Amino acid sequence: MGFYDKIVESFTEIREKLSTDPATNESVSSALAAELTLISTLLIATILLRHISIILTIIIALGLTLFLITNMPLIPKLKKEQSDSLDKMLFYIIVTLGILITVIYWGTTNV
Structure with missing residues (x-):
């Protein structure tokens, strides 16, 4: 196999x-x-x-x-974790935006 x-x-x-x-x-x-x-x-x-x-x-x-x-x-x-719950969607939106802001900030300060 x-x-x-x-x-x-x-x-x-x-x-x-x-x-x-x-x-x-x-x-x-x-x-x-x-x-x-x-x-x-x-x-x-x-x-x-x-x-x-x-x-x-x-x-x-x-x-x-x-x-x-x-x-x-x-x-x-x-x-x-996948559901249509507004709380979970907002949580993942905040996490995603936090990661994007962190990557963009580090990308501009360390390049």
Whole structure:
């Protein structure tokens, strides 16, 4: 069994636990794409910290690696948070804007 088959099987098992909907190719592919996008975004953000401190980058990269290894796959866990609740939407909007402002501020002061 290949690596991709193991990933598809794990997503299928988790999807069955979360809902009664069958796991289709679209849902598994979208969850895999979201997982890879999230991981690559976090890794790029960690690498960009090298302009501030190399030691901080190493510590965060090791912590991020440990977090990703122990909590894979992330998308089913994040899907539990998905709802139309105004409180949750406002929380994620504030977090996103905070991250964007931080990245833009660091990008202009350290370049």
